[in-house]
Amino acid sequence: MKFVGIFIFVALVIFVSARNHLDNEVSEVKNLTDDDIKVVCYFTNWSWYRQGIGKYSPEDIDSHLCTHIVYGFASLDANTLKIKTYDSWVDIDNHFYQRVTAYHQKGIKILIAIGGWNDSTEKYSRLLTNPSARHKFIESVIDFIGKYNFQGLDLDLEYPGCWQGLCRASSARDRQGFSQFIQELSETFKPHNYLLSAAVSPGKQIIDIAYDVPILSQYLDWIALMAYDYHGSWDRSTGHNAPLYYYPGDKYDYFNVDYTVNYWIKKGAQSDKLVLGVPAY
Template sequence: MAYFIQRNMQYTWFDYGTKSPLQFDLERRGYERFVGLKKKFPDLKTILSIGGWGENGGKYSQMIRTADRRQIFVRSVVAFLATHGFDGLDVDWEYPGDPGRGGAPEDYDNFPLLLQELRTAFDAEGRGWELTIAATSTRAKVLKGYKVSELCRAVDAVYLMTYNLRGLWNGYADVHSMLFSRRGLDSGNKLELNVNGGVLLWESLGCPRNKIVIGVPFYGKSYTLCNDSMNDLHAPINGTGQPGPILRSNGVLMYFEICYLLNSTGWVRRWDSEGLVPFAYSGDQWVGYEDTESLKIKMTYIRDMGLLGVMNWAVNDDDFQNLCDSGSYPMMRTIHEGLNNYTVPEMQQV
């Protein structure tokens, strides 16, 4: 069976005032209702995730430096999972070893220690709890903070965040989740900064393919072009895209917004024949994104490569109101259809 992991932002739509997110979720029975989905779907695994981009990694770097601190954390995790009925823990530390995010060089050796101690504690509980991490696919960050072979021995899955691979910092318009590099377009480290490059990087450093989960975005990154007539890949830009028609967010268009623009306002869709992803434009507005065509290709890639599965960010970005005229939740359905009846091959741990 393949993994399909739904990652999502918590508390996006709520103002919890002076209360902590934990207090808020407990009072609103968020954990209880989430875990309660297993009554309807008995095979569902409900995993608690910690970290994320909005949380500076300094606290994790400090915590893992001593055995005593790590054990305090491990015991608290075991108690929390048992109390609330979760099936495991996902550590989304962004990023160990990165000084710009509060990390330290010692993280490289200490992070595997934490995961090994969590693994031992989880196995001792005998509840089948899973341990996973979300990780970067950027070589410089991986080499600095991830002792890959040891990490992959401890965890059940590595969720590669193979999106946001391009952005405003590049100075040109590009899709942020291309599957492969593009000849004559990508150069230097950009040749590896794609989904396939990230998978091969982690495999080369000692992570078996059947523990690798690729990430796919249900949102596009948008830009304002310098020149309306230059709208191909790598077109010059002078800033983020204008707010979308529904969520009104600069530089980001959700998939359902892109559907609306393509079907109702005359945007033009194009296809990156090497990266195997779509992009679209209208006037000086440009967006690179994923759609059902690119997702089908990525699901075939997962099968061909023998990977563990796919995770997405995020389900609320899908076309839940059928603006694409293809039924509700087309992206989710494409993933389900693409991995239905797929069996992950067994491989030897490197």
């Protein structure tokens, strides 16, 4: 099969989508075309607040590493249901938007991500299930992208119908609304040549509830699999955060990268639109 991608979580998160070069050693991304590989790097604005060597600024990004950079995160205004800056002191006052989008001059596409775990509350359900609210949001996104010189939007909504991992009675309406939302965004973005992607769950239970996979595959430019955090401090026993395959003793046979990738394909995702998340933290 055509292979998917990779993403690595440090101060940057990197997604790599390699289609036909699995058997070839790749030394430099710049020697490959966009059709060959995607290295999608997440820049997190809160990394600037770290102390010492953990501090990470826009100028620390290696421009030879990424074909795309996703800036995390913008937020959803709970009252207007429009996109807004999450940390205006960093994003605007300290010019982080401007300093990251400057990499576009080096041929890198820069997207703004909305959502993230902390922001993914039920306010998104009010957005997804209201056609008028979706229309107003999309108008605000077009203005936002143009104003701050981004080239697209990444949807990091965690997760439709299962906000912050808790599935609710509204899940079916959220799932349908998310599918309509993606179609409407895609159709509005095309005349502007804006990119549209989404970061999605690796877990079978949430995949089944949150996503109409063929719709996502049809309308998104890529689907970023968050294939990490299968295990963590919330568990009662230790486990690898991103196991490649099932290992004896694990509670669930679907908590591994191999299962996630194949399950997304089984559900109807195009393999060459999948971008696999690889954590490096």
